[in-house]
Amino acid sequence: MNTRTTFGVLLLGAGLLLAGRSVIAHHAFGAEFDPNAPIRLQGKVVRLEWVNPHTWIHIETIKDGKPEIWMIEGGTPNTLLRRGVTRETVKVGTEIIVDGYQTKDHSLKRANGRDVTFTDGRKLFMGSSGTGAPKDGRDPTEAPKKPGGR
Amino acid sequence: MKFTMPSAFRVLAGLAVAAGLASPAIVTLHAQAPSVAKPWTMPRTPDGKPDLQGTWSNATITPLERAQGVTNLVLSADEAARLEKATADRVERLNQDSDPNRPAPPQGGDGSTGAAGNVGGYNNFWLDPGERVAVVDGQFRSSLIIDPPDGRVPPTTPEARARAQARMKAMAGRGQYDHPEFRPLAERCLLSFGPTTPLVPNYFYNNNLQIVQTPDHVMILMEMVHDARIVRIGGTHVARHIRPWMGDSIGHWEGDTLVVETTNFPLQQPFRGAAENLKVTERFRRVDAGTINYRFTVEDPTTFSRPFTGEIPFRATDELIYEYACHEGNYAMSNVLSGARNEEKRLGTKK
Numbered sequence: 001m002n003t004r005t006t007f008g009v010l011l012l013g014a015g016l017l018l019a020g021r022s023v024i025a026h027h028a029f030g031a032e033f034d035p036n037a038p039i040r041l042q043g044k045v046v047r048l049e050w051v052n053p054h055t056w057i058h059i060e061t062i063k064d065g066k067p068e069i070w071m072i073e074g075g076t077p078n079t080l081l082r083r084g085v086t087r088e089t090v091k092v093g094t095e096i097i098v099d100g101y102q103t104k105d106h107s108l109k110r111a112n113g114r115d116v117t118f119t120d121g122r123k124l125f126m127g128s129s130g131t132g133a134p135k136d137g138r139d140p141t142e143a144p145k146k147p148g149g150r
Numbered sequence: 151m152k153f154t155m156p157s158a159f160r161v162l163a164g165l166a167v168a169a170g171l172a173s174p175a176i177v178t179l180h181a182q183a184p185s186v187a188k189p190w191t192m193p194r195t196p197d198g199k200p201d202l203q204g205t206w207s208n209a210t211i212t213p214l215e216r217a218q219g220v221t222n223l224v225l226s227a228d229e230a231a232r233l234e235k236a237t238a239d240r241v242e243r244l245n246q247d248s249d250p251n252r253p254a255p256p257q258g259g260d261g262s263t264g265a266a267g268n269v270g271g272y273n274n275f276w277l278d279p280g281e282r283v284a285v286v287d288g289q290f291r292s293s294l295i296i297d298p299p300d301g302r303v304p305p306t307t308p309e310a311r312a313r314a315q316a317r318m319k320a321m322a323g324r325g326q327y328d329h330p331e332f333r334p335l336a337e338r339c340l341l342s343f344g345p346t347t348p349l350v351p352n353y354f355y356n357n358n359l360q361i362v363q364t365p366d367h368v369m370i371l372m373e374m375v376h377d378a379r380i381v382r383i384g385g386t387h388v389a390r391h392i393r394p395w396m397g398d399s400i401g402h403w404e405g406d407t408l409v410v411e412t413t414n415f416p417l418q419q420p421f422r423g424a425a426e427n428l429k430v431t432e433r434f435r436r437v438d439a440g441t442i443n444y445r446f447t448v449e450d451p452t453t454f455s456r457p458f459t460g461e462i463p464f465r466a467t468d469e470l471i472y473e474y475a476c477h478e479g480n481y482a483m484s485n486v487l488s489g490a491r492n493e494e495k496r497l498g499t500k501k
Contacts, residue, residue: 026336026337026343026476026482027265027334027336027337027482027483027486028265028267028337029265029266029267029268029269029270029271030265030266030267030268030269031267031327031486031489032267032482032485032486032489033267033269033489034269034489034493035258035259035260035267035268035269036257036258036259038254038255038256038257039254040252040253040254049479051475051478051479052473052474052475052476052479053339053474053476053479053480053482054479054481054482055276056479056481071481073272073481073482074272074273074276075272075273075276075277075355076276076355076356076474077472078355078356078373078472078474079276079277079278079355079356080275080276081470081472082278082469082470082472097248097250097252099252099253099254099255100255100269100270101255101259101269101270103485103488103489104485104486104489104490104492104493105485105488105489105491105492105493106492106496107488107492108485108488110481110485112269112270112271112272113272113273114255114260114269114270114271114272114273115248115252115270115273116272116273117247117248117250119250120247120250121247121248121249121250122247123245123246123247123248123273123275124273124275125273125275125276126245126275127241127244127245127273127274127275127277146204146439146440146466146468147203147204147205147206147440147466147467147468148204148205148466148467148468148469148470149203149204149205149360149470149471
């Protein structure tokens with residue numbers, strides 16, 4: 001196998017790995033949310049539950065002139081805390097757009113935050129690409145790490 | 151993370167594009183690394199043992215099992231750089247703005263698979279699966295598994311397959327949503343969804359651990375679900391019928407290597423189908439100021455056709471490990487159960 005073919009296979013493997021990540025998580029999303037109940041919500045943040053295993057963002061929407069409170073499921077807050085994002089980062093009153101699916105229990109106003117953005121379409125937070133922010137000491141510009149937590 | 155089918159295709163396409171566009175600058179950077187060669191002496195605890203204490207990360211983009219068709223365990227620096235760039239590019243792509251006028255997602259589901267369950271999971275920014283190819287002894291690795299030579303978990307035995315079938319038969323007729331205890335241990339906040347032993351990354355988030363040593367115990371705290379493994383130094387395993395959540399770990403020192411043997415795993419959360427007769431032997435060897443080389447061997451002749459061994463670099467991190475209090479905020483568990491009841495009513499399938 002030549003180098004190019006080998007690398008192609010490696011990339012395919014990496015792609016499968018990335019797709020395969022969906023195999024694990026704290027819970028199976030399909031068990032909690034209803035694929036037959038898609039929703040698009042726009043409203044103001046009224047509360048953030050910055051908790052594990054999932055963050056919940058509470059927003060107030062208006063339906064038929066009446067306010068409704070929806071809870072939107074996100075991921076673990078720990079990864080964002082390490083990037084300096086806290087519960088205070090998103091201010092109460094911030095208007096956001098959410099698309100996702102309602103819980104299978106339709107008596108609850110809860111949904112997964114399939115895509116959570118500001119009203120101009122920007123993502124609510126940014127993922128870390130690692131470019132310029134390595135943690136493993138292999139970037140020569142990075143000071144050598146010693147284990148913390150001592 | 152949006153696990154839509156189209157995005158899965160975009161991942162593959164994006165990786166392929168990235169392969170052709172790998173930045174020469176990045177390749178050069180990695181050609182210079184890893185070359186930290188400062189004089190270093192093993193830090194030691196007051197009783198003279200290697201000091202493994204502190205916080206470490208086992209996050210990596212190197213998969214546990216090598217991709218089918220890849221023969222080499224060791225990648226070139228160029229191949230590693232391209233894989234890392236493809237990973238970074240994918241994150242950047244998923245950071246891009248969405249259409250503010252987007253409609254609700256498709257009726258009937260968005261086609262996402264796996265845990266995303268046809269409803270698309272959540273945004274990628276919640277995840278932190280690792281950014282780098284694993285480097286062990288200066289080698290960029292294509293898989294964490296180093297033996298068997300194909301880098302893959304060995305085939306399961308006929309006995310293991312028969313056991314899995316018997317388990318499915320025993321579960322037949324019981325709905326998976328009929329009782330809280332029928333739900334997975336991770337969903338119940340009892341253990342992480344990744345294995346506690348061996349310390350394989352979950353490729354999702356919070357791949358951090360803290361080691362604390364005393365002369366007679368070593369504690370390994372995993373961030374996920376705040377699981378603390380307590381390793382006794384010396385002694386023998388507890389009776390076979392005693393099955394702690396994370397198994398029973400006893401350790402000893404072989405020179406400067408901490409060797410930990412774990413058996414007595416609980417049957418409720420098997421590792422690749424192995425639990426009852428599973429034995430995992432781990433070797434922790436600190437190789438420089440910032441690295442523990444972690445090697446694990448998995449044995450269970452009733453499940454695997456042969457043992458297998460892997461290696462993972464634990465990199466020192468000065469990041470904080472945050473509490474992962476899971477049960478207290480676990481809306482998901484009640485949502486899953488009440489969802490099943492509500493759906494039964496709506497669909498007229500109430501038992």
